[in-house]
Amino acid sequence: MDAEGYRRYCLESVAAAYDVVLITSEEPSWEVPFIRDCVVVPEPTDQAALTAAGRALADRYELAGVLTWTEWYLVPVARLARQLGLATTSPDVMQSCRNKARTRALFARHGVPSAASVSVRTSEEAATAADRIGYPVVLKPAAHAGSIGVIRADTPEHLDAAYKVAAHTAKVGAESTSVLVEEYLDGPEVSVECVTYRGETTAVAVTRKSVSAPPHFEELAHSVDARDPLLDVVAPAAQAAIQALGITDGVSHIEMRLVDGRPRLIEVNGRLAGDMIGHLVHLATGIDLPRAAADIACDRAPDLAPTRSSAAAIHLIYPDTSGTLTRLGFDGVSPPWLKTIHFQHHPGDDLILPADGGHLFTARIGYLITTAATGEHARARAEQAARTLTVQVRPAA
Numbered sequence: 001m002d003a004e005g006y007r008r009y010c011l012e013s014v015a016a017a018y019d020v021v022l023i024t025s026e027e028p029s030w031e032v033p034f035i036r037d038c039v040v041v042p043e044p045t046d047q048a049a050l051t052a053a054g055r056a057l058a059d060r061y062e063l064a065g066v067l068t069w070t071e072w073y074l075v076p077v078a079r080l081a082r083q084l085g086l087a088t089t090s091p092d093v094m095q096s097c098r099n100k101a102r103t104r105a106l107f108a109r110h111g112v113p114s115a116a117s118v119s120v121r122t123s124e125e126a127a128t129a130a131d132r133i134g135y136p137v138v139l140k141p142a143a144h145a146g147s148i149g150v151i152r153a154d155t156p157e158h159l160d161a162a163y164k165v166a167a168h169t170a171k172v173g174a175e176s177t178s179v180l181v182e183e184y185l186d187g188p189e190v191s192v193e194c195v196t197y198r199g200e201t202t203a204v205a206v207t208r209k210s211v212s213a214p215p216h217f218e219e220l221a222h223s224v225d226a227r228d229p230l231l232d233v234v235a236p237a238a239q240a241a242i243q244a245l246g247i248t249d250g251v252s253h254i255e256m257r258l259v260d261g262r263p264r265l266i267e268v269n270g271r272l273a274g275d276m277i278g279h280l281v282h283l284a285t286g287i288d289l290p291r292a293a294a295d296i297a298c299d300r301a302p303d304l305a306p307t308r309s310s311a312a313a314i315h316l317i318y319p320d321t322s323g324t325l326t327r328l329g330f331d332g333v334s335p336p337w338l339k340t341i342h343f344q345h346h347p348g349d350d351l352i353l354p355a356d357g358g359h360l361f362t363a364r365i366g367y368l369i370t371t372a373a374t375g376e377h378a379r380a381r382a383e384q385a386a387r388t389l390t391v392q393v394r395p396a397a
Contacts (some may be wrong), residue, residue, distance in 0.1 A: 015034035025042055037061070041053045069293070075098060086297070100143065108212050129338040190208055206235075209222050223375040247268070280369070283369075285310075315385070330389055339390045342366045
């Protein structure tokens with residue numbers, strides 16, 4: 001994935017307040033202006049290697065906190081913080097966030113409304129679970145991210161193919177190789193961006209989402225409105241989910257759907273949201289989530305006072321078909337409300353949509369970000385700007 005395009009704003013924010021030493025999987029490039037030192041660990045999920053790198057940096061500097069915004073590193077980094085005697089949510093809690101089967105069990109135990117869910121390891125077990133839950137069902141890897149391998153099956157005839165898609169992704173999981181068969185939650189999808197410090201959770205913003213048509217769940221657009229009345233509706237469910245999992249500290253991204261107007265939980269990501277959502281929150285409210293995450297990692301109370309009351313939206317750019325990108329450009333003017341246009345693929349790159357076995361890393365071309373007084377207007381501006389893009393793809397044979 002294009003780390004600079006999606007996480008530069010995070011590192012820039014943290015580096016404005018703290019000296020940063022980095023543990024990274026490859027030699028730093030764009031990160032260099034924001035860091036004081038680094039250690040390269042080819043695979044940061046290797047706990048022994050990560051711990052050795054952390055201790056090496058602790059020998060050189062007085063470390064105040066440890067932070068990650070990468071989904072796959074949540075548990076190893078929590079363990080590293082514990083080993084260094086630094087503030088963190090428990091590694092076991094982070095493991096519950098990473099393993100969606102454990103998440104569902106904790107939701108059920110604490111009465112948090114979510115979806116019926118069964119963990120399976122074979123296509124036959126999946127069919128039995130789907131019959132019990134009732135179609136349509138959603139199949140997903142128990143421990144992955146980015147909606148990769150998540151697919152809907154509408155009938156028994158679709159189930160075997162859907163199971164193979166989810167199982168193909170699940171088999172590479174380091175934390176769980178199981179597949180979940182779950183009730184399909186029929187309603188609009190949102191997320192709640194929360195900040196927890198010493199067990200007290202504040203719901204900072206609600207993100208309204210647009211996702212692709214079934215059977216896949218590619219995220220196509222997001223918007224944040226500082227005055228969105230939906231926040232008051234969904235905040236209690238998000239806070240209940242965080243409490244059920246036992247998260248004590250950090251920034252969390254809680255995904256849910258509104259079924260008959262009532263929130264039902266999908267999952268809790270114990271980290272800053274992806275897709276530039278944290279940046280949208282900052283544009284709309286002035287609240288700096290990466291800075292809040294760093295403050296909490298250093299056991300300092302974060303500043304969550306809003307300084308703006310606006311809205312922002314991101315439109316994620318996908319091709320209409322898989323194939324080779326032959327032309328890409330922006331043909332319009334750049335009004336003040338068009339804050340960013342970013343391309344992560346370029347002419348000559350091959351693009352593979354989820355329907356053809358790809359995922360967001362192989363399919364997404366880039367994004368654009370807009371602002372306005374309301375979320376609805378910001379979304380309309382994003383769609384307007386997207387219409388001025390030139391995207392030409394030579395279809396795959």
